[in-house]
Amino acid sequence: MTQRPQVIGLVDFGRLVCNGDEAFSREWLVTNGIGGYASGTIGGVRNRRYHASLVAATSGPSVRTLLVGDLPITAVYRGLRYPLSASRWRDGSISPRGHLWLQRFYLDGAIPVWRWAIRDALLERRVFMIHGENTLCQHWSLVQGASPVQLEIDLLVDCRSHHALGRLDAPSPAMDRIDRGVKLAWRAPSGPQELFVQCAKCVPSPRGSWWRDWFLADEAARGYDAIDCLWNAAMLEVVLAPGANALLTASTASQSERFPDELLDAETARQGELLSRAGFDPVGPALAQLAMAADQFVVARPLRSNPSKLAPSIIAGYPWFGDWSRDTMFSLPGVLLATGRAEEAKSLLSAFSQWLDHGMLPNRFPDSPGDPSEFNAVDAPLLMVIASARTFDASPDPAWLTELWPALEGIIAAYTAGTRHGIGVDPQDGLVHAAEPGVQLTWMDALVNGRVITPRMGKPIEVNAFWFEALESLARLATVLGKSPQRYSDASARVRKSFGKFWNQQRSCCFDVIDGPDGHDQSVRPNQLFASALGDELLPIGQRRAICDCVMANLWTPQGLRTLAPQESAYLGTYGGDPTSRDEAYHQGTVWPWLFLPLIKTHYLVHHSARAIGDFVFPFVNHLREGGLGSLNEVFSGNPPHEPGGCTAQAWSVGAILEAWAWIRAREAQPPRARAARLAGA
Secondary structure: OOOOOOOOOOOEEOHHHHOOHHHHOOEEEEEOOOOOEEEEEOOOOOOOOOOEEEEEEEEOOOEEEEEEEEOOEEEEEOOEEEEOOEEEEOOOOEEEEHHHHEEEEEEEOOEEEEEEEEOOEEEEEEEEEOOOOOEEEEEEEEEEOOOOEEEEEEEEEEEEEOOOOOOOOOOOOEEEEEOOEEEEEEEEOOEEEEEEEEEOOOEEEEEEEEEEEEEOHHHHHOOOOOEEEEEEEEEEEEEEOOOOEEEEEEEOOOOOOOOHHHHHHHHHHHHHHHHHHHOOOOOOHHHHHHHHHHHHHEEEEEOOOOOOOEEEEEOOEEOOOOOEHHHHHHHHHHHHHOOOOHHHHHHHHHHHHOOOEOOEOOOEOOOOOOOOOOOOOOOHHHHHHHHHHHHHHHOOOHHHHHHHHHHHHHHHHHHHHOEHHHEEEOOOOOOEEEOOOOOOOOOOOOEEOOEEOOOOOEEEHHHHHHHHHHHHHHHHHHHHOOOOOHHHHHHHHHHHHHHHHHEEOOOOEEOOEEEEOOEEEOOOOHHHHHHHOOHHHOOOHHHHHHHHHHHHHHOEEOOEEEOOOOOOOOOOOOOOOOHHHHHHHOOOOOEEHHHHHHHHHHHHHHHOOHHHHHHHHHHHHHHOOOOEOOOOOOEEOOOOOOOEEOOOEEHHHHHHHHHHHHHHHHHHOOOHHHHHHHHOOO
8 A cells, every 4th residue: 555645635636726727837756865856837848958857867966867858648548649748948838738638637745746647547656766876756547448548658858967958969878678678878078878767568669860940938038049959869658557657767787676655665764754754734734845945955975085975955946056065054943853863954064064164165066077166155164053053952962063073173273363265353343344346255255246235244243143143153052072161152242242333223124234345235135144143142122123024014024035125225015027037136225035934033023923934934835836836035126016036946935934834833832921022022
C-alpha cells in the first residue's frame, strides 16, 4: 500500500484552470536533493529555458545540465489519437492543445499529478525525482478504461547548461538500444555525458531530427532570446492495460532494476516522514505544503575538506539560483530548524565554516566547476553566527559547538580587526562599517553595468543589528562552553549604547545607513525592522512602535514589504522588463515576502496580537496556488496588483513564513505571566 503525504486539497485544479490560459502560467517543480530538478507548466507549454523534464546536477548543486527538454505524449485509445501535450511556437500559436483533455491537476505532497479524461478512459501521471539521484520518474496509470491505451512519447533532448538555449549546430548524441529503452551519449566540452531513458516493455523507434522554433514567452518578457530547439532522439511506445502502471525513467544511470510502485512508495514515504518530523499536521495544509517546499531547497554539497563526502546546503531559489551564503543563513532557521531538521543544520554550518576566509563566506558558489571567488556579503558571516546559536538552542550539542567555536570566534575577530571591502568595526562607537566603491556588500546587491544601485556605504542598520545579535549569541554560547563571555558582552554593550545614532527624529523612524560618504541616508526602507525585531535590546518601545507604524503605512503590501517607500524619488513600483529594468527596481520599491519576518516579530512585540499575524500571512496561502505551485515567489511588484516576479520558488520567502510561525508558536506557548513579562519588555 502506497504511503501518502498528509497534504490534500491545497493545490487542486479542475477544468476551469486546466483547460484555460491559466494552465500555462502556473508552474510545477520537483527536485532531487542534489541540485537537479524538473519543471514546467501544468498545461505543458514551456515558457522558460528552465522548463525541462530533467535538469541534472552534474557537478555539485550549482552546476546543472539540461538533458531532457520535453517528453510530449500522444495517447492512442480505441483507434483515435489524443495529444496530451502543448507547445507555443515562434508565430505565437499553441499546438497541439493537449491541455483541453486535462480534467484535473493537483499536488500530492510535493508530487504533481495530472489526470486526463479521454472518452471513458482516465489516465494519470505522477512526476517525481529519486532523492539523491539525477533520475526523473513519470509514473503512469490507466485508472479506468474499457481498452488498453498506447502512449507515444517523443524524447526531446540536449546537453547544455540549464541557463542556455538550444543551438541547431550543437552535436547530436549517439544512441544505443538497451534493456527497457535507449542510452544516449554526448561528447560535451565538460566531459562525456550519458542519459538512460527506460520503461518496461517499451518499444523505441529512432528519430534524429531537430524540433525548432519553440517560443519561450517568459524569456521574451524578461528581455532575453526566446527561441529554442531540442533534438528528437527517439519515440517510445508503451502500452497500458486498464488498471496497470508503467514507470518511465530518464537518468544519468541505468534504471533496469527499478519497478514502478517501489520508487513511488519510497518517495511518498520520504515526504511523509518529513511532514511527521515537522509536526505541522494539526495546523493545516498550508504549513505542511510549505514544509514540502522547504525540502526542495535542501541540497547536498561536497565538503571542501573531503569532496567525496557531502553535507547539506540550501539552494537560494529555483529555477536559476545556486546556493548563496547569505540566502542560506537567512533561510536556515525556517527551512531546517522550523521543520525539525536540526541535525542537518549542524552539518551545514560545519561545512560552511570550512569556506571562511578572513572571517567572510563566499557570496555564492559558481555555476561552473571551481572554487568560489566572490567574498562580498557583509551580513552572511554574522548571520552564520546567529544561525549557529539558534541551531544550538534547537538541539544542544556541546561537542558540535566546541568544534565550530574557532570559526565563530574567527568571524568576530576578523570584523573587529577589519577585513576586505572596508568591512570593520569603528573603534569610536563599536558599530560595523562597510564601504568599497563599486562593490555591493549588503543584501540590496543589484549591480547594473558596473553601477551599484543601492551602494549603502557606511554603517547599514541591519548589519549592525546582526552584529549586535552575533555578539550577544557568542557571549551566551561562551558561557555554555565554560569560556569567558566578557569581550563579546562588552562589545555588544558598546553597540547598544551607540545604536541611538540610527534614530531619525524628523521622520520618526531609523536612518537606513549612517556615517556614509554623504552623511546619513534617511530613505524609508524595511532594514530597520531587523533592529526593532530584537525587542528592547536596541530600541525603546516608543521608537519600535513608531517604526511599526511607519512601515505599515509606507512599505506594507499583502505580499510582503516594499524595499523603498513610494514617496521616495528613487521609487520604482513595477518589477519587470529586461535585466537592466529589473535590477534597477530590485531594491527600489520591489516587494520581498521574506521581509515579513522582522515585521511580524516587531508587530507582535508592539501590539501583542497573534491573530493579526494570521491576517498578514493569509495572502501567501492563496499564493501557493497562483505561481510556483506549492511554493512562494522571490519578489512582487511594489504597485498593485503586486504581480509576482523573480524565482518562482525562493528559499528565504518560504523560510521566513515557517520561521515566523515557529517564533509566534513558541511565544504563545509560554505561561501567561512569562508571556506578559516578555511583551512588557521585562
